[in-house]
Amino acid sequence: MSFLQVQDIHHTYFTKATATTALSNISFTVEEGEFVSLLGPSGCGKTTLLSIISSLLKPTQGEILLQGKPVSPSKNDVGYMLQQDYLFPWKTIEENILLGLKLSNQLNDKTKAAALQLLQQIGLAGVEKQLPKQLSGGMRQRAALVRTLSTEPKLLMLDEPFSALDYQTKLKLEDLVSQTLDEYSKTAILVTHDIGEAIAMSDRVFLLSSKPGRIYKIFEMPEELRKLSPFEARNHEAYQTIFQTIWKELESLEPR
Amino acid sequence: MNQDKKQVELLHKNYLNSLKIEKRWVRFYQAIIFIVFFSGWEILSRNQWIDPLIFSSPSKIWNLLLSKIQDGSLMTDLGVTLTETILGFLLGTLAGTILAAILWWSPMLSKIFDPYLVILNAMPKVALGPVLIVALTPGYPSIITMGAIISVIITTIVVYTSFKEVDPNYLKVLQTFGATRFQCFKEAILPASFPTIISALKVNVGLSWVGVIVGEFLVSSKGLGYMIIYGFQVFNFTLVFLSLLVIAVFATIMYQLVDLLEKKLIKE
Ligand SMILES: Nc1ncnc2c1ncn2[C@@H]1O[C@H](COP(=O)(O)OP(=O)(O)OP(=O)(O)O)[C@@H](O)[C@H]1O
Numbered sequence: 343m344s345f346l347q348v349q350d351i352h353h354t355y356f357t358k359a360t361a362t363t364a365l366s367n368i369s370f371t372v373e374e375g376e377f378v379s380l381l382g383p384s385g386c387g388k389t390t391l392l393s394i395i396s397s398l399l400k401p402t403q404g405e406i407l408l409q410g411k412p413v414s415p416s417k418n419d420v421g422y423m424l425q426q427d428y429l430f431p432w433k434t435i436e437e438n439i440l441l442g443l444k445l446s447n448q449l450n451d452k453t454k455a456a457a458l459q460l461l462q463q464i465g466l467a468g469v470e471k472q473l474p475k476q477l478s479g480g481m482r483q484r485a486a487l488v489r490t491l492s493t494e495p496k497l498l499m500l501d502e503p504f505s506a507l508d509y510q511t512k513l514k515l516e517d518l519v520s521q522t523l524d525e526y527s528k529t530a531i532l533v534t535h536d537i538g539e540a541i542a543m544s545d546r547v548f549l550l551s552s553k554p555g556r557i558y559k560i561f562e563m564p565e566e567l568r569k570l571s572p573f574e575a576r577n578h579e580a581y582q583t584i585f586q587t588i589w590k591e592l593e594s595l596e597p598r
Numbered sequence: 599m600n601q602d603k604k605q606v607e608l609l610h611k612n613y614l615n616s617l618k619i620e621k622r623w624v625r626f627y628q629a630i631i632f633i634v635f636f637s638g639w640e641i642l643s644r645n646q647w648i649d650p651l652i653f654s655s656p657s658k659i660w661n662l663l664l665s666k667i668q669d670g671s672l673m674t675d676l677g678v679t680l681t682e683t684i685l686g687f688l689l690g691t692l693a694g695t696i697l698a699a700i701l702w703w704s705p706m707l708s709k710i711f712d713p714y715l716v717i718l719n720a721m722p723k724v725a726l727g728p729v730l731i732v733a734l735t736p737g738y739p740s741i742i743t744m745g746a747i748i749s750v751i752i753t754t755i756v757v758y759t760s761f762k763e764v765d766p767n768y769l770k771v772l773q774t775f776g777a778t779r780f781q782c783f784k785e786a787i788l789p790a791s792f793p794t795i796i797s798a799l800k801v802n803v804g805l806s807w808v809g810v811i812v813g814e815f816l817v818s819s820k821g822l823g824y825m826i827i828y829g830f831q832v833f834n835f836t837l838v839f840l841s842l843l844v845i846a847v848f849a850t851i852m853y854q855l856v857d858l859l860e861k862k863l864i865k866e
């Protein structure tokens with residue numbers, strides 16, 4: 343049995359004026375420790391899919407099973423990282439990264455020490471008492487990652503977590519996140535608009551088509567890329583070939 | 599290089615100096631206006647160019663102030679009005695915030711009450727004065743209620759709007775941690791709305807003074823509002839102006855205090 347099973351998800355948003363079918367007939371599975379990326383045109387339902395998997399949104403049809411059981415929001419099974427850090431500006435970094443533990447009543451000396459340890463490991467030692475606005479964009483996004491990981495979710499949702507950063511910071515963070523996830527052998531689903539990022543970070547890349555969102559194609563990343571860190575992968579020759587393939591497929595999907 | 603640095607320092611110093619000079623001129627003109635206004639008033643009144651019975655004069659008001667401080671009657675009146683205003687204003691802001699929280703809590707309730715809020719907001723609250731006085735008996739309770747009721751609806755509307763405008767992504771973050779609705783309110787909605795609540799506080803200072811003074815017009819036998827209405831009835835306009843000036847001073851002080859509070863909270 344697979345770690346994550348996404349079974350026949352349909353989702354329709356209803357508003358007064360319209361009924362928009364955002365997702366239709368989405369089924370796939372993800373194995374434990376796997377890293378999957380979702381690529382697709384804007385508005386094809388990627389964020390919707392992540393929200394459904396993390397049970398923030400109830401799908402109109404279908405079911406999500408994590409280790410064979412339905413996901414529930416109260417169990418902290420799924421961590422979610424957004425495009426911007428959304429650190430609370432009035433809380434210190436320490437208060438921010440301990441928030442998840444506090445809300446789920448898991449805050450004790452041990453979990454607190456682990457979270458602070460992770461903060462240090464990710465290169466943010468000494469900022470505990472500072473406010474988010476005193477940190478750079480990259481540092482804030484790292485702090486947000488610590489906040490997400492602090493409750494030890496089994497599954498991680500990353501919704502364009504690097505897209506608001508400059509290119510250099512982004513490359514560095516890709517490596518850092520990839521390394522951290524490997525270390526804790528986390529399963530993750532990444533949404534991105536950056537084909538290169540998807541290739542460099544993932545084991546598999548799902549290409550979604552839009553209106554309604556469906557899985558259009560699944561690309562397996564070659565073994566030699568998977569072993570490498572994202573930065574190294576970008577420089578590998580296999581990277582270019584697969585980039586071209588995905589680029590062409592994506593081009594054919596984008597409305598002209 | 600060093601030369602450049604010195605040059606910049608010099609320019610900066612000049613800039614600071616020019617700021618200082620400008621500030622001095624502003625203060626100077628402010629003082630001029632103050633002096634011209636009061637001395638003009640005094641001169642006009644002394645020479646009977648304006649009716650001294652109606653417009654009184656600064657010197658008469660000053661003398662009355664001194665005698666009223668000496669016999670302690672000003673302190674009593676001031677104390678009464680200040681207490682009423684502060685209580686009214688705190689109650690109004692608090693009740694408004696609590697109502698806003700209830701509306702946020704239940705979208706259904708907020709839909710139901712929407713038109714009533716609009717009506718209540720549009721209605722001139724001081725017109726409720728007579729009803730309040732009869733219902734709550736004349737005296738402190740009805741006057742404090744006047745001070746509160748005048749600001750409560752607008753506070754509710756403003757704070758509720760700010761509650762709704764909190765970036766939903768903050769709530770999303772909390773929900774991924776399994777936060778309850780109460781936790782969402784406590785961790786995100788309320789703190790994110792603090793600036794709005796404080797600025798509501800600022801508006802409410804002014805409103806509460808209106809409510810309390812009108813309340814005192816209607817019933818009281820003490821307070822600054824009563825001083826005005828009494829002065830009017832016995833045609834002692836020196837008393838009226840004294841009361842007006844005292845109100846102006848203390849309303850300003852209260853406003854400045856809230857402003858200070860705002861600066862402190864926002865800076866943090
Ligand atoms: N709350 C909502 N109410 C109504 N329609 C919505 C809502 N959220 C999303 N949609 C619609 O559902 C579709 C998918 O939206 P979604 O945000 O999942 O796309 P996305 O793939 O994440 O896009 P992007 O790449 O721009 O982030 C869009 O057509 C959008 O207009």
Ligand SMILES: [Mg+2]
Nearest residue numbers: 388389390501
């Ligand atoms: Mg999206």
